[in-house]
Amino acid sequence: MASSCGGGEGATVESREELSNGMNLMDFSDEILLHILRYIPVSDLVLSIRRVSRKLAALSLDKSLTHLVNLHKDYQVDKDKVKQLMREIGKEIHELNMAGCYWLPGSTVDQVTHCKSLVRLNLSGCPLTSLRLSKMLSALPRLRSLAIDVNPGFDASHLSSECKATLSRVLELKQTLYTRSYGVVPCCTSLEKLLLHFEILDRSCFILSGQLMVGESNVPHYQNLRVFYARLAPGLVNQEVVRLYLAVLSDRTPEKLHAFLISAPGGFAESCTVKNLLDSMARSVTLDALQLPRS
Incomplete structure (x- = not known):
């Protein structure tokens, strides 16, 4: 009986050791480890985790983890970490989201x-x-999607020929406008998707340097456009500026347009520009999605 009990106790100890060994993270397959590592911020992954062991060093630099870097409102990332991160894996990054990282210096x-x-x-x-x-854009010839803010003082004449060449290949552009400007739209000659957020303060209408003319935007640049979306903050100045964009579209409506959406608080005053554009779209395009403010 004693022998039997001793054997049972030994088996229990052995089972515990096997269980303990089975819980070793490094014994998991690479696929499982990669899935786990996806939940760790890339900055921690590259600058800390990969220094733990050779296996983690190799996995942390896997393309499935380094192709997409999301620093969006990652308040733990300071300027030194970002600089080191770019030096370490900059050439591997295909998608970079730094939206909301307002604390990082230029x-x-x-x-x-x-x-x-x-x-x-x-x-x-x-x-x-x-x-x-x-x-920045002069060094990014493969760029196809861009999101930026256009602030007071923006001057498109400062854009180099290399920068404009990059913009000419951009297919998707999101601009948040804090001043009366076309931003980089006139340079984006291949645009398929244009997303505009108008956040212009009413007092900006008195800044003459920010005035727009329809002639600043080249009409043929919009002919590949498939999606047009505009979201307006309250204020008449935002409605005035969006009409300048719409005037260009009404002059020659893109035939490939399939989604046209305008979101504005309250009403959207009637104008000849809007009426002409709607008439043109009714004649020349077939829309899958249409949204207009109450008017």
């Missing part, structure tokens, strides 16, 4: 130039000047 945002393979870039909320944007 010199840190400049580090995006290390990401030569970027296809999608979101810089909404980041500090950008015309010259900084020009330098």
Whole structure:
């Protein structure tokens, strides 16, 4: 009986050891570990986790983890971490989301130039000047999707020929406008999707340097456009500026347009521009989605 009990106790100890060994994270398959690592911020993954072991070093640099880098409102990431991250894996990044990283200085945002393979870039909320944007986009020839803010003082004449060449290949553009401007739209000659957020303050209508003319935007640039979306903040100035965009579309409505959406609080005053555009769309395009403010 004693022998039997001893054997049972030994088996229990052995089972516990096997169970303990089975819980070792490093014994999991690469597929499972990669799935787990996807929940860790890339900055921690590259700058900390990969230094734990050789296996984690290799897995942390797997393309499935480094192709998409999301720093969106990652308040734990400071300027030094971002600079080091760009130096470590910049060439591997295909999609970079820095939206809402308002605390990062412009010199840190400049580090995006290390990401030569970027296809999608979101810089909404980041500090950008015309010259900084020009330098950055000049180094990103593969870019196809861009999101930026257009602030007072933006001057498209500061954009270099290399920058404009990059913009000419962009297919999707999101612009948040804080001033009366076309931003980079006239340079985006291949646009298929245009998303506009109008956040212009009423007092900006007195800034003459921000005035727009329809002639600033080249009509043929819109002919590949499939989706047009505009979201307006309250204020008559936002309605005035969006009509300048619509005037260009009404002059020659893109035949490939299939979604046209305008979101505005309250009403949207009637105008000849809007009426002409709607008449043109009724004649020349077949829409899958249409949304207009109450008017």
